[in-house]
Amino acid sequence: MRIQLTKIKELPIFLVLVGICIIITIVNPSFATLENFLDLLRSNLTLMIMSLGMLLVILTGGIDVSCSSIATAVACITGYFLIHVSSNIFAALLVAIATGTIMGLINGFFIARLKIPPIVTTLGTMSIILGIVLYLTNGNWMTGIPDNFIRFGRIMLFPVILKSGRSIGLPIQIIFFIPALILTWFILKRTVIGRGIYAIGGNLESAERMGYKSGRVLIFIYAFEGFLIGLAAINHTSIMRQVDPNAFLGFEMQVIAAVVLGGASTLGGIGSVLGTVLGVAIFCVINNGLILMKIPTFWQKIVVGIIIVVSIAFDMAQKRRVERKQIRVDVE
Secondary structure (H helix, E strand, O other): OHHHHHOOOOHHHHHHHHHHHHHHHHHOHHHOOHHHHHHHHHHHHHHHHHHHHHHHHHHOOOOOOOHHHHHHHHHHHHHHHHHHOOOOHHHHHHHHHHHHHHHHHHHHHHHHOOOOOHHHHHHHHHHHHHHHHHHHHOOOOEOOOOHHHHHHHHOEEEEEEOOOOOEEEEEOOHHHHHHHHHHHHHHHHHOHHHHHHHHHHHOHHHHHHOOOOHHHHHHHHHHHHHHHHHHHHHHHHHHHOOEOOOOOOOHHHHHHHHHHHOOOOOOOOOOOHHHHHHHHHHHHHHHHHHHHOOOOOHHHHHHHHHHHHHHHHHHHHHHHHHHHHOOOOOOO
């Protein structure tokens, strides 16, 4: 059993999560309550769904800083649809995932076909999308979400009534997260595209020699990420019950930090769905712990920056160690 446990790559991440939880519980016992854990789950499902999409991008050695702007645009379009067109929840869901997928396809096209680096492409689309959204909304909140959608967002699965009289349970938004989790895992572990994603992240030239069409794979992963962003946006709207065009500002940094915390290499080729879920959990627990310990919120931004810098530095150090061990042969 000991040997099998040591083969689990995500075990150190899990142990770190457990250690952080123990420390926070000692400082503030209210952390380790079912009520707090359910609140944590509900408030961070959006981050979890978007992190799954970012995982695929980072596995190919790319980065997407436009995810927050896409989520903002999807939320605004879906909110407008609910308020002015139809209050049907399934129709709104289709609008959200279609809008997100199309925007992801645009990123994928520029990166795969025009060979523009991911960071440059997504920086550009981030500015364009956010600028258009803020121009059309004037930065104002969209209210007037239909009552049936608001009631849907408040549904709890397996409710339990506490002694205080408050009812708690699994948030209905879990129905967005679980299919996204299973689908992402299936793509990475059981499909040719999944193997291609890891291969491209490991070595692009070798992957193409093996027969993987890098352009098609890249277009797919950005479209799939857009699909997940659409799910995340409607999930967020169902929780907040209104649309704030500024709600996702800077959110892309949290998504990236959560993924790299889960063991994904920013250089590509290394990462897993389980690791990402654990990374998101660590990130959320740290933020929640800072709040419970009444530490100023600006420390959350500092923590995010430290996580990203340390992770990238660690990846670069590992890459240099591997390169020193490799034997270079020049063929004339």
